[in-house]
């Protein structure tokens with residue numbers, strides 16, 4: 514079965530990034546010249562996704578607007594003969610892709626946000642991409658890697674990123690067999706008891722059976738419905754696989770992670786990169 518649905522949970526409060534996120538959704542903060550969510554949508558589309566379910570909140574309607582057409586802007590650019598900019602304005606939603614948005618009335622947790630997409634996704638397998646986690650790879654992107662794995666094994670599968678043992682206490686860590694089956698998931702373990710150094714990075718592919726588990730999941734840590742708790746329940750019944758991601762992962766929901774991503778992506782930018790590196794060198798000397 515091919516994977517055509519993606520869920521992007523974007524209804525959270527973004528408290529780690531206040532005050533920037535007081536009136537602006539975290540997912541619309543630009544990384545160099547594109548909002549974070551644009552990178553994630555492009556990753557999903559490059560992996561063959563055709564329908565993207567955005568889980569948003571009443572205070573975040575700018576997110577839906579970003580993927581809609583903006584008539585006044587487009588008419589003005591057309592009248593001024595600014596064809597290249599017109600293309601940029603129109604290309605936020607890649608051709609052949611549908612974005613459907615659903616509301617999560619209250620930020621009751623990531624698991625609850627994913628469950629809000631069930632009426633659209635129904636019985637189909639789907640990927641979940643956390644929009645504040647920005648990945649970069651030379652080869653297959655993280656989502657494409659999951660889709661390929663699913664096409665081969667037909668089992669839920671999540672992306673894992675090796676981290677130094679000294680940092681496992683900051684992440685969700687998975688225990689994995691040689692055959693890549695996940696045996697356990699532990700939230701922020703101390704290094705001595707961590708099952709591995711493989712962190713859960715924010716890209717998941719689930720069979721629709723996760724929805725039934727989410728519906729049964731009680732509020733857990735922080736009073737929120739946790740995706741990890743539903744994944745635990747799945748582990749007792751089905752094989753869930755883990756694949757190591759070979760690339761960069763940036764937590765842009767964290768201020769320092771965002772700054773690091775900005776430097777990295779700006780230095781690599783096709784038209785700005787060279788000048789940006791000159792600027793950086795000047796700052797380093799100052």
Ligand code: UTP
Nearest residue numbers: 522523524525526527528529620621622623626
């Ligand atoms: P985070 O915990 O990183 O985002 O959740 P947050 O809650 O917005 O941010 P902080 O921690 O307060 O700074 C990962 C993703 O899940 C979404 C968030 O929007 C984010 O993209 N999310 C989280 C929801 O959609 N609903 C929720 O109830 C919680």
